[in-house]
Structure formats: structure tokens, C-alpha cells
Amino acid sequence: MSTRNDRDLDDLLGEDSGRVGALYRKLSRSDPPRRLDRNVIAEASRAVHGRPRGPRWLLGVGAAAGVLLAAGIAWRVNHDMNQQREAAPMSVPASPAANVDAPAPNVIRVEPRESAEPTPMQQDEAKFSERADAKPERNSATVAKPHQEAAAPRVTPGAAPILRKAEQAKQKLDRGFVADPAETQSASATEDDNAKLRERRRDAPAATPQTAAPMRDNEAESSAAAQLRADEPSASAADSASMTEPVGAGRAAAKTMTTLDAVAAEIERIRQLLGNGRRDEARAALHRLREQNPDLVLPDDLRDLAR
Amino acid sequence: MTAEPTDEALMLAYAHGDVIAFEQLYKRHRGTLYRFLLRSLKQRADADELFQETWSRAISARERYRPDAKFTTWLLQIAHNLVIDRFRRSRPMASADETDAVFRELDAPESEQPERVLSEFEQRRKLQLALEEMPEEQRVAFLLRVENGMGLEEIGDITGAGRETVKSRLRYALARIRTRFES
Numbered sequence: 001m002s003t004r005n006d007r008d009l010d011d012l013l014g015e016d017s018g019r020v021g022a023l024y025r026k027l028s029r030s031d032p033p034r035r036l037d038r039n040v041i042a043e044a045s046r047a048v049h050g051r052p053r054g055p056r057w058l059l060g061v062g063a064a065a066g067v068l069l070a071a072g073i074a075w076r077v078n079h080d081m082n083q084q085r086e087a088a089p090m091s092v093p094a095s096p097a098a099n100v101d102a103p104a105p106n107v108i109r110v111e112p113r114e115s116a117e118p119t120p121m122q123q124d125e126a127k128f129s130e131r132a133d134a135k136p137e138r139n140s141a142t143v144a145k146p147h148q149e150a151a152a153p154r155v156t157p158g159a160a161p162i163l164r165k166a167e168q169a170k171q172k173l174d175r176g177f178v179a180d181p182a183e184t185q186s187a188s189a190t191e192d193d194n195a196k197l198r199e200r201r202r203d204a205p206a207a208t209p210q211t212a213a214p215m216r217d218n219e220a221e222s223s224a225a226a227q228l229r230a231d232e233p234s235a236s237a238a239d240s241a242s243m244t245e246p247v248g249a250g251r252a253a254a255k256t257m258t259t260l261d262a263v264a265a266e267i268e269r270i271r272q273l274l275g276n277g278r279r280d281e282a283r284a285a286l287h288r289l290r291e292q293n294p295d296l297v298l299p300d301d302l303r304d305l306a307r
Numbered sequence: 308m309t310a311e312p313t314d315e316a317l318m319l320a321y322a323h324g325d326v327i328a329f330e331q332l333y334k335r336h337r338g339t340l341y342r343f344l345l346r347s348l349k350q351r352a353d354a355d356e357l358f359q360e361t362w363s364r365a366i367s368a369r370e371r372y373r374p375d376a377k378f379t380t381w382l383l384q385i386a387h388n389l390v391i392d393r394f395r396r397s398r399p400m401a402s403a404d405e406t407d408a409v410f411r412e413l414d415a416p417e418s419e420q421p422e423r424v425l426s427e428f429e430q431r432r433k434l435q436l437a438l439e440e441m442p443e444e445q446r447v448a449f450l451l452r453v454e455n456g457m458g459l460e461e462i463g464d465i466t467g468a469g470r471e472t473v474k475s476r477l478r479y480a481l482a483r484i485r486t487r488f489e490s
Contacts, residue, residue, distance in 0.1 A: 008481040009474065017453045020484065024453045026431055032341040032358055037333075040362045044321070044329045047366050 263293055270302060279305070314378035322369040333362070336379060340386060343454050347390045347447055349439055357393065361386040376464075383455060384465045387447060394443040425488060437487040441480055448473055449480035 011018030266289050273282035283305055290296055290306065298306055312320075312328075314335065320328035340361060345354040364385045372381065425433070438446055444466070451457040451465060462473045 005478045005482060008485070009478050012452060012477060012481060013459070017456070020434075020481065021453045023427075023430055023434055026427070027435060029338070030342055030345055031338050033355070036341075036355060036359055037337065039359055040333060040366075041326075041330060043363060044333075044366050045326050047369070048321075048324045048326050 259293075263289065263296065267299065267302065270305070274302075274305065315374040318369065318372050318378050319374060322372055329366075332378070336382060339455050340382065343383070343450050344386060344390065346438055346450055346454070347443070348393060353393060357386065357389045360389055377461070379455060380457070380461050380464055383451065383457070387451075387465050390447065391443070430488065433487045433490075434484060437484040440487070441483050444468075445476045445480040445483070448476040452477060 008018075008020070012020055016022065017024065266285065270282045270285050270289070273279070273285065286298075286302060286305055290298075312331070314332060317328040317332040321332065341354065341358050344357050344361070345351060348354050348357065361382065365382055368385075372378075438449070441449065447466060448462055448468075451462045457465065459470050459473050462468075463470050466473065468476070
């Protein structure tokens with residue numbers, strides 16, 4: 001073996017690996033990359049603790065995030081429950097302190113039906129409601145009721161103004177006003193006025209039988225006229241009674257309704273006379289009707305006859 | 308002034324769950340181990356792979372570690388075995404003829420090997436080339452000596468070779484280096 005090699009070996013095995021070792025240490029000193037360091041440390045930690053040893057601040061951030069998330073969910077659930085509770089149908093009446101601006105969510109609102117014009121049924125109901133508001137006492141109401149029911153279906157277009165006028169008079173009567181001395185009589189009516197009234201009433205029943213005969217031939221005789229003939233004596237008696245005693249709401253209402261029926265029936269009879277060509281008789285009947293009812297507003301088809 | 312704990316004490320502490328002790332141990336030997344692997348394998352990717360594998364095996368075997376062996380020896384044994392396995396997979400071992408040719412050159416009389424004065428840069432370069440051309444066993448032995456400061460017995464323990472085999476490998480390694488310097 002070469003001594004040179006032995007000397008080199010001894011030099012290599014000497015302190016700090018001799019000259020060769022010194023030369024070797026002048027070579028580039030490469031170190032492992034940082035990622036290798038992290039990998040090794042992480043593996044060492046996992047092997048001992050069973051979890052990666054990452055930045056500790058991440059644990060705090062994660063815990064805080066979890067707490068915030070739980071708090072947010074709890075708040076949201078509570079908020080939704082409160083909203084549902086407020087929107088739930090209220091079984092108890094609203095307290096006075098309730099917000100009047102906030103509508104009750106579950107209260108069904110019925111909007112009034114707006115129509116261009118009231119239906120006939122509504123008109124009738126309105127009329128009946130008006131009459132009911134000014135309803136007389138029971139005794140008169142029972143008497144008036146049949147007349148009401150009888151009059152309503154028989155209202156002709158021409159009699160509408162007349163009925164309106166009579167209705168106004170009736171309402172005034174109910175309030176205690178004397179609308180027409182011909183229609184009503186106050187307690188303070190004089191005997192002269194009473195006599196005139198009795199005379200007028202006497203004529204009315206007389207006229208009725210005269211026209212009753214021709215009307216018998218006419219099958220369109222109204223039941224109101226027949227009722228007028230039947231009720232005339234009792235109406236007269238009622239009138240006479242009303243002259244001497246204070247006008248009660250019941251008696252005045254009954255008399256007004258009877259007068260309305262009578263007027264309507266008479267107008268109808270006059271029309272029938274005209275239709276039958278009995279113009280003179282119709283004119284005379286109309287003249288008597290106007291004398292009995294000065295405030296009577298004639299329908300359009302009878303105005304020429306009155307001239 | 309407290310003395311720093313030995314490698315063996317730190318490894319035992321880590322075996323009992325002290326990760327900080329392991330970090331200290333790692334900081335002490337990360338460089339030498341990496342350079343040993345880098346120069347043994349000559350490929351950085353291979354060196355990175357085996358570097359992490361070496362420490363991974365050390366971590367797995369922490370409970371089996373016994374302080375009668377030096378930690379560095381134990382660690383380098385793990386690394387060496389990985390290197391040899393990689394050598395056997397990728398590169399055939401030098402043939403006997405090649406080895407004899409190297410020895411004949413090394414045995415030439417000194418008068419026939421003129422020495423040239425080389426600059427330090429040239430010396431480093433030639434040493435690098437010599438290491439790269441060196442057979443794996445010689446290179447490993449040489450590196451364990453110059454990089455890790457191992458003695459003949461320790462190199463023998465790491466490589467599993469006898470004392471004389473280690474010496475022979477070191478001689479051969481030095482001969483190659485000289486040849487490179489004189490070329």
C-alpha cells in the first residue's frame with residue numbers, strides 16, 4: 001500500500017478531517033428547504049399529540065368564530081319566533097295600547113261593495129230601512145204593514161213622485177210636524193177645518209162607487225182601490241178621531257199610508273178611465289183628487305188632463 | 308451555566324412526548340443529514356425525499372431508541388440504508404475491474420504523478436467532481452467522515468462494514484480525489 005495513501009488517510013482521519021476536510025467544508029453548504037422543516041416538525045407533533053401542530057392563534061380564531069356563529073343562529077331563531085308570534089292570529093281582543101296604525105294581519109276586511117247604482121233589492125231595503133227607522137208604534141205598524149207590502153209591488157213609475165212626497169210628509173209626521181192640513185189634523189184643528197175634511201172624505205167614498213161600476217168591467221182594478229172602498233169608513237172614523245185627539249205617531253202613520261194607497265189607486269183609476277176613452281170622468285176624478293190633495297204632484301201623463 | 312442536553316437525552320424526552328426536545332434535536336442535525344444525502348445521491352429531489360423519510364423513520368422508531376448508541380449514528384444508519392436502497396434501484400454497483408483500475412492508478416509511484424498547484428476554486432470543483440464519480444460505498448464512507456465527523460468504528464456501525472473495509476473505502480475515495488486533482 002502506498003504510503004502516500006496512508007498519509008492521506010491519516011490526514012483524513014485526523015482532527016477536522018485534515019486538508020481534504022477543510023477543502024470539503026468550502027463547498028456550498030446546502031440546507032434543507034423550509035417546507036421540509038415544517039413537514040418533519042408537523043409529523044413529529046402528530047405522532048405525539050395526534051393532531052397537527054399549527055399556529056396556536058388559529059384555535060382561538062376558530063373558537064371565536066364558532067361562538068359567533070352559534071350566537072348568530074340563536075338570535076336569528078329568536079327573531080323569527082318573535083315575528084311569528086306577532087303574525088299569529090290574535091284570539092284576544094287588541095288592547096287599547098295596541099298600535100292602531102298596524103292592521104290586524106288576520107282580520108278579514110270586507111270592502112263595501114261599490115256598485116254604480118244600487119240594485120232594486122237594495123233600493124227596497126233602503127226604503128224599508130228608512131221606514132223602519134221612523135217606524136210607528138206596534139199597533140199602527142201592524143196596520144201599516146199590510147199597506148206597505150201591498151203598496152210596494154204596485155208602485156208604478158208615475159206614482160213614484162207622489163209616493164216620495166207622501167213619504168216626506170209621513171216622516172214629518174213622525175217627527176211631530178204637521179205637513180199638510182189636508183192629510184193630518186192636529187189637536188188644535190178648528191171645527192171648520194174638521195168639517196171641510198169630513199166633506200172631502202165623504203166625497204171620496206162617493207166617487208169611488210161611481211167609478212167602481214166601470215171598473216168592474218176592467219179587470220185591471222187594483223186591490224188597493226178595493227181596499228180603499230172597504231177601509232174608507234174606518235179611515236174616516238180614524239180621521240174624525242184624529243181631529244179631536246192629539247196626533248199620535250201610530251195613527252198619523254197609518255192614515256198617511258192609507259192616503260198614499262188611496263192616491264195611488266185613484267191615479268190608477270183615472271188612467272184606466274182615460275184608456276177607456278172616458279176622458280170627462282177621468283178629468284172629474286182628477287179634479288176631485290187634486291182638491292183632496294192640493295200638494296199632489298201629478299204624473300206627466302195626467303198633466304194635460306188637469307189643464 | 309447549564310450544559311445543553313445531549314442528543315440522546317433529547318431523543319428520550321421526545322420518546323416521552325416532548326415535541327420541543329425533538330425540535331432541538333432536529334435543528335442540530337438537519338444540515339449535516341441533508342448535505343450527506345444531497346452529496347450521496349447527487350439529485351436534490353432524491354435528497355429531499357430521503358431526508359423526510361429518514362426523519363419519519365426516526366419519529367416512528369422513537370420508542371425503540373436506546374441511548375447506548377449515539378443518536379447521530381442511529382440517525383445516519385437510517386439515512387444510509389435508504390441511500391443504499393436507492394443506489395441499488397437506480398445504479399449498478401461498480402464492477403471489480405473498475406475498482407482494480409482505480410487501485411492501479413493510485414499505486415503509481417509519486418514521481419509519475421506530477422503535482423500541480425491548483426487554485427482553491429479549481430480544487431473545490433475537482434473535489435466535487437471526484438465525489439460525483441466515486442462509487443457509492445466510498446462516497447458514503449467519505450461523507451460520513453468529512454460531513455458527519457464519524458470515526459472508523461462509527462462508519463462501520465452505520466454502513467455495516469468492518470473497520471478495515473471502511474479504511475479501504477476511505478483510501479479509495481482519497482485516491483480518486485487525488486486523481487481528479489492531478490488530471
